[in-house]
Amino acid sequence: MIRVLVADDEPLIRAGIRMILSSAEDIDVVAEAADGRQALELARAHRVDVVLLDIQMPVLDGLSALAELPRVAPGARALILTTFGDRDNVLRAVSDGGAGFLLKDTAPAELIQAVRAAATGHAFLSPAATRHIVDSLAGGPAGPVAARGARARQRLEALTERELEVLALLGEGLSNADAGARIHMSEATVKTYVSRILAKLECENRVQAALLARDAGLGGVG
Structure with a gap:
């Protein structure tokens, strides 16, 4: 089983992701976090394989949690969930080496595919996310x-x-x-x-x- 942690400050988003991932026989959502600091604590406690991290969260944002994740849970891989509204966040997420980038309107099948890819050590970037990132970076210095x-x-x-x-x-x-x-x-x-x-x-x-x-x-x- 692929052990997954979902980190998002919106309970409805977490519930939706849990419902989607729970439909896959090989994926088990073992914990949920409402902020980045809690995500790191739970990732270590539950020895998760994959962490789904929202960028905008209180206490500690998703990108800061991504940077700390290798220290607290060396075996865990992070997938970034975002709307990509901020160019600097996009640059930082790319350079910090997340295992994948997903828009929040990602199709359920694609979300499951991303978790499986991350768990096996591969990077996952949906076509929509790739296109959105390139477009986000196209206009700035x-x-x-x-x-x-x-x-x-x-x-x-x-x-x-x-x-x-x-x-x-x-x-x-x-x-x-x-x-x-x-x-x-x-x-x-x-x-x-x-x-x-x-x-x-x-x-x-x-x-x-x-x-x-x-x-x-x-x-x-x-």
């Missing part, structure tokens, strides 16, 4: 544009033409299945390409790769 673009284009030189094509679709927020349909490639093959792209670019997840593509001016991104 993050260093000299020309310098960022030059660095990004240099890193993308390691990719083949086909890998660049897949990366552009990834940046649009397409799922592996939808990307495969667009370029007449099987979902499994696209997944292989995505893994290869992340390894070559030394990116931890799809969002980091999509942001590189945007900075490089790769068609179809941002």
